Amino acid sequence: MPFTSLGLGPKITKAVREAGYTEPTPIQSKAIPIVLRGRDVVGIAQTGTGKTAAFVLPILERLSSHGSASGRRSIRCLVLAPTRELALQIEENARKYSRHLHLRVAVIYGGVGEQPQINALRQGAEIVIATPGRLIDLMEQGHVRYDDLEIAVLDEADRMLDIGFLPAIRQIVKKLPVQRQTLLFSATISKEIEALAQEFLKNPESVQIGRTSRPADSVTQFVYEVPAHAKTSLLLHLLKDENLDSVLVFSRTKHGADKIARRLEAAAITTATLHSNRSQNQRIKALREFKSGAVRVLVATDIAARGIDVEALSHVVNFDVPNVPDDYIHRVGRTARAELTGDAITFVAPDEENDLRAIERAISKRLPRVTVPDFDYRQKPAERLEIPIGERIAAIRARKAEDRARAAAKAARKSVPRAGALKFREAPADKHVVGHDSRVVQRQERGGSRLGQARTDRHSGRPRRRK
Numbered sequence: 001m002p003f004t005s006l007g008l009g010p011k012i013t014k015a016v017r018e019a020g021y022t023e024p025t026p027i028q029s030k031a032i033p034i035v036l037r038g039r040d041v042v043g044i045a046q047t048g049t050g051k052t053a054a055f056v057l058p059i060l061e062r063l064s065s066h067g068s069a070s071g072r073r074s075i076r077c078l079v080l081a082p083t084r085e086l087a088l089q090i091e092e093n094a095r096k097y098s099r100h101l102h103l104r105v106a107v108i109y110g111g112v113g114e115q116p117q118i119n120a121l122r123q124g125a126e127i128v129i130a131t132p133g134r135l136i137d138l139m140e141q142g143h144v145r146y147d148d149l150e151i152a153v154l155d156e157a158d159r160m161l162d163i164g165f166l167p168a169i170r171q172i173v174k175k176l177p178v179q180r181q182t183l184l185f186s187a188t189i190s191k192e193i194e195a196l197a198q199e200f201l202k203n204p205e206s207v208q209i210g211r212t213s214r215p216a217d218s219v220t221q222f223v224y225e226v227p228a229h230a231k232t233s234l235l236l237h238l239l240k241d242e243n244l245d246s247v248l249v250f251s252r253t254k255h256g257a258d259k260i261a262r263r264l265e266a267a268a269i270t271t272a273t274l275h276s277n278r279s280q281n282q283r284i285k286a287l288r289e290f291k292s293g294a295v296r297v298l299v300a301t302d303i304a305a306r307g308i309d310v311e312a313l314s315h316v317v318n319f320d321v322p323n324v325p326d327d328y329i330h331r332v333g334r335t336a337r338a339e340l341t342g343d344a345i346t347f348v349a350p351d352e353e354n355d356l357r358a359i360e361r362a363i364s365k366r367l368p369r370v371t372v373p374d375f376d377y378r379q380k381p382a383e384r385l386e387i388p389i390g391e392r393i394a395a396i397r398a399r400k401a402e403d404r405a406r407a408a409a410k411a412a413r414k415s416v417p418r419a420g421a422l423k424f425r426e427a428p429a430d431k432h433v434v435g436h437d438s439r440v441v442q443r444q445e446r447g448g449s450r451l452g453q454a455r456t457d458r459h460s461g462r463p464r465r466r467k
């Protein structure tokens with residue numbers, strides 16, 4: 001079925017053609033006509049199914065078919081997204097599809113200066129894509145008006161609930177006109193999502209594509225069983241294959257992501273990192289370089305990777321097994337976007353088998369185990385991850401002995417007078433004492449009287465002998 005038969009106007013179908021899409025994806029075929037009819041929609045779709053266009057295209061059609069109620073440039077559609085990356089992704093799509101229309105798009109998210117976003121709102125934008133936190137900040141400062149709002153979208157609603165955005169969403173939706181169209185998209189369906197739809201939508205139509213909790217069938221998934229210490233070597237080994245030309249590596253932790261990136265860079269593999277310790281500008285740059293092919297590998301954590309949409313991403317590597325099956329589905333959904341195919345590789349250390357089994361249960365599929373023939377699985381750890389307890393105790397003892405020796409030497413140098421020789425005066429209980437050598441007193445106050453000269457009685461503030 002061609003796009004033109006869905007009820008979209010020529011300017012929008014032209015932009016879609018220019019984006020290279022020849023026909024709608026299943027979620028688009030189902031959702032676009034319903035959104036065009038003005039109905040509320042709950043869309044359950046796997047990642048990478050084309051769901052952004054499924055709501056953006058009919059929204060553009062509706063907005064461009066008439067002006068705003070007030071006749072001013074004002075917010076007519078609000079899209080809420082859980083992460084900055086997803087917000088930027090939706091913005092990019094909205095700009096692409098609206099290039100032949102006279103609609104303005106603004107994006108609002110935290111971690112960057114407010115002023116440009118405030119300016120964009122002042123100049124007027126029909127479509128605002130926002131993460132909840134920053135939007136509320138700007139609402140509280142009086143920069144956001146919803147008088148002309150016609151459509152609200154909650155994208156990746158399941159993730160918004162996971163992050164704990166429900167109160168923020170409530171706070172925002174309370175300010176929207178009651179008379180509006182509301183669309184809710186989620187990768188998974190649950191009681192919580194149903195409750196959310198109940199709360200914010202009116203008599204919605206449901207659109208569900210494929211199974212709710214499985215990566216797209218075009219993703220080939222493998223598991224590589226490998227000891228934890230050999231994971232980086234295995235990754236480097238796999239990257240010898242030039243077919244892995246655009247690889248997204250997931251790490252559970254930011255520290256882990258940095259470590260992997262350092263090892264890859266040391267092996268002359270162009271790498272960027274994406275996690276929440278990086279500034280927003282660094283994150284945008286990393287994504288841009290990865291998308292353009294300037295870097296071959298992007299190492300990311302889960303939260304940061306939400307919304308990453310890279311066309312022709314060939315491989316996703318789960319360096320660690322995600323401990324939530326949902327994260328696995330999202331990670332894997334980053335490859336094989338739309339019509340393309342892709343590989344998802346998961347490295348599994350022995351202590352991650354339980355998490356893997358939970359994922360296999362969730363996707364109702366046993367993932368094939370793969371052994372790389374020319375990889376040395378029995379290699380020794382390159383670096384020791386754990387220092388044996390005996391060595392740690394010995395090191396602590398040595399450090400303490402050193403401290404004691406240093407303190408004794410210092411005491412001898414100073415030949416601090418004995419307690420009896422110090423002059424004390426009555427001091428408030430919390431002040432302790434002031435002797436002639438205030439450094440001694442300071443040490444005493446910190447409780448660190450290694451010098452053993454004099455201590456004050458905690459209650460009376462008088463000196464007492466060390467036992």
Ligand code: AMP
Pocket residue numbers: 020021022023024025028046047048049050051052053309310311337338339
């Ligand atoms: P989404 O599920 O919205 O994140 O979209 C996944 C990817 O599919 C994006 O890269 C879109 O540009 C692409 N896409 C969306 N609709 C189509 C379509 N009808 N044909 C081909 N690619 C599409």
